[in-house]
Amino acid sequence: MGIKCLHGKGRASNRIKERSGDRRRDVEQVLDVLVMKYGYLGIFGSLALGIIGLPIPDEVLMTYAGFAVARGTLLMPLAFLSAFLGAITGITISYMIGRKWGLPLLLRFGPYLHITEQKIASTQKLFTRYGPFLLVIGFFLPGVRHLTAYLAGMAVMDLRRFILFAYSGAFLWSMTFLQLGFALGKDWYRVAVYARHYGFWLLVIAVLIGLGVYVWRRGRGNPV
Numbered sequence: 001m002g003i004k005c006l007h008g009k010g011r012a013s014n015r016i017k018e019r020s021g022d023r024r025r026d027v028e029q030v031l032d033v034l035v036m037k038y039g040y041l042g043i044f045g046s047l048a049l050g051i052i053g054l055p056i057p058d059e060v061l062m063t064y065a066g067f068a069v070a071r072g073t074l075l076m077p078l079a080f081l082s083a084f085l086g087a088i089t090g091i092t093i094s095y096m097i098g099r100k101w102g103l104p105l106l107l108r109f110g111p112y113l114h115i116t117e118q119k120i121a122s123t124q125k126l127f128t129r130y131g132p133f134l135l136v137i138g139f140f141l142p143g144v145r146h147l148t149a150y151l152a153g154m155a156v157m158d159l160r161r162f163i164l165f166a167y168s169g170a171f172l173w174s175m176t177f178l179q180l181g182f183a184l185g186k187d188w189y190r191v192a193v194y195a196r197h198y199g200f201w202l203l204v205i206a207v208l209i210g211l212g213v214y215v216w217r218r219g220r221g222n223p224v
Contacts, residue, residue: 028189031064035073040082047083051090053113053146059177059191066181067188080178087139087170091149095162098153106150115147123147132157135165139173 034042043065050056062083068074097105106120123144127134138148152162181188 028064031061034061035065035068040074040078043079044082044086044089047086048090048093051087051146051149052094053110053115055114058145059142060189062174062177063181063184063188063191066178066183067185068181069178070182070185076178076182080174083174083178084170087174088167091135091166091170092163094146094149095153095157095159095166098150099156100153102154106154113146119143120147120151124151127151127155132161132165135162136169136172139169140176 034046038045043061046056046061047058050058050061065074065079065083069076069079103120106115107117110116110120123134123138126138126144127148130137132152134144135148135152138144149162149166152166177191180191184191
């Protein structure tokens with residue numbers, strides 16, 4: 001009885017692994033077509049639409065783009081530029097929408113973008129607590145990234161202040177996931193999966209690594 005149970009669990013585990021592997025291959029095929037056919041423009045457009053709220057897996061795309069750089073399909077400077085410009089385009093459009101049409105429009109059309117009243121309320125609490133800093137860390141929080149700019153617009157935040165914080169967040173977010181995808185190579189998909197739950201901690205790790213490299217280079221007397 002016990003042996004049969006163990007065999008049953010083993011088969012179930014194998015089926016889960018097979019489904020996970022199939023899903024990864026499907027995602028990789030879609031992203032490969034996107035990158036090979038549309039290149040940097042595809043990254044720009046996808047991230048802009050994803051930030052606005054369309055169901056596009058932003059972290060997955062970014063990490064895969066980093067992997068594409070590692071295998072020589074893309075160039076890091078251009079991949080970063082297209083990702084950064086896509087992110088700031090999307091978040092700026094969201095800010096303008098929030099500022100011009102406000103909460104009524106978000107409540108009316110939000111459900112089509114998987115933006116519910118509950119998500120809006122919880123993000124508003126975070127925005128009240130952290131203010132403009134949420135525009136930075138919000139990029140690393142799934143479900144929050146797509147709402148911060150709308151709320152900043154509804155709060156009529158000064159545009160220059162919005163740009164300072166939101167664009168800084170876009171810079172860190174783009175560079176973090178591109179570099180992680182580049183560093184992990186064929187294991188890029190692991191970061192894409194964990195980012196959904198531990199995005200904020202990836203930011204912390206990236207900042208600590210950056211500080212460590214900075215201190216190390218200063219200690220060796222090398223230019224930073």
